[in-house]
Amino acid sequence: MKLVVVSAGLSVPSSTRLLADRLAAATAGRASAEVEVEVVELRDLAVEIAHHFTNGFPGRKLAAALDAVTAADGLIVVTPVFSASYSGLFKSFFDVLEKDALAGKPVLIAATGGSARHSLVLEHALRPLFAYLRAVVVPTAVYAASEDWGAEGLPERIERAAGELAGLMAGLSVARPAVKDEFTVVPFAEQLAALSRQ
């Protein structure tokens, strides 16, 4: 199974990436089948994402990242909290993704921040975004404030969320509809007939 991790951390090293890696490792550990993990660092794609908006088509690295996300059996998405929400870069990546790419796909949402005061960003911003994209968002969202890296509780939340994602990946990878090929066609006679039925 293929697990893709989208990390919107900006610093190197980044606590967002650190959380992303912990979540990925825990998910792989709990999966029933072998999991292949691919990490998409949005920092490396920032310029291509901006150009996608101005050009209308993705550059090569961005196209590969979008394809990886579209083809994944499960997704872990992690953003730093900026101005009471996900970062603009994080949102921009999902803005250039084809609108049906996440339909039916299990997604674990996670965020990092300087303090715990923004933890509900996961429920107020990320969960509605992925609900709109018709993803299946796991019940446990993981927030890591700076203080959590030196406190109890984070590993348990990571394990719980990872277990939920691994379970959904096992169940949904069979049930999820195949990604629609961009270049499949409805035969013309059907197109025309559908119009007269409307």
Added chain:
Amino acid sequence: MQFGIFTVGDVTPDPTTGRTPTERERIKAMVAIALKAEEVGLDVFATGEHHNPPFVPSSPTTMLGYIAARTEKLILSTSTTLITTNDPVKIAEDYAMLQHLADGRVDLMMGRGNTGPVYPWFGQDIRQGINLAIENYALLHRLWREDVVDWEGKFRTPLQGFTSTPRPLDDVPPFVWHGSIRSPEIAEQAAFYGDGFFHNNIFWPADHTKQMVELYRARYAHYGHGTPEQAIVGLGGQVFMRKNSQDAVREFRPYFDNAPVYGHGPSLEDFTEQTPLTVGSPQQVIEKTLSFREYAGDYQRQLFLMDHAGLPLKTVLEQLDMLGEEVVPVLRKEFAKGRPADVPEAPTHASLKAAREVTVA
């Protein structure tokens, strides 16, 4: 193979002088560019159709009729005719009229238009774009082929006993291309009718163009019009040339950087690497254009965008001189090499008339 130019008709300030041409100047410039196209031996001039500033060509047949009167050989076409928001009855009438005036030197490229507000301004809904294209063209196709049409559809008032006049010249409807960048439904539509498919690839990487063209070719064969290789394909292109490629880059860069659509976005270097845009010497333009065949197959029509982004008329006319004298003659020769004999040329009024006479006889 046909070579020509297509214009968007944008009124854009020249970024090097800050001066914006008047609408009259821009319209007259478009005419001058069309006349130049014939003078330098190009085959086709196509105008866009727009209904919002900063574009001037809202009335293509008025402009093309005027150009028809001042040219002898040039094929007059569109890029595109809005099959979604125009009444197909009016398209049938306008372009049949133009056909008579231009002695058959007319074809059209259908497009949907991607400017949201234009749809409601013309009483339509952009969410119905594909359906409008399909239904309106189905009606247009009949209006040009049946003398008396009874018709009822979803989008337009029904017709009872309607005859579109004038009838197409010699009972040969204008050849139609369907332009689409990313909608397989339109490639399918073009294939179904055996019409041409134009992929305006100028803002797109080659692999995307390849997929769309291959889809059209496969479906063209599926509908029994010929082999996939015999399907009628057109492509766009965008070039700026100077004898010395460094001069071309230096002169074109401010226009590129401030152009509508892609200005203030990618670098000129990235864009030329990823899309058909070529800024350089005539030889570089020749090489890049010849490379289109590698992913689109042997094709029938190549249109270049030469006059946008505020380029002054004088510069555009110089570009057309180079295109006609140094580039297109070489392209004609090179594209002919290795081209299978059974790959047809783009249909013209004369070829369609001849084919019709064979069928009728």
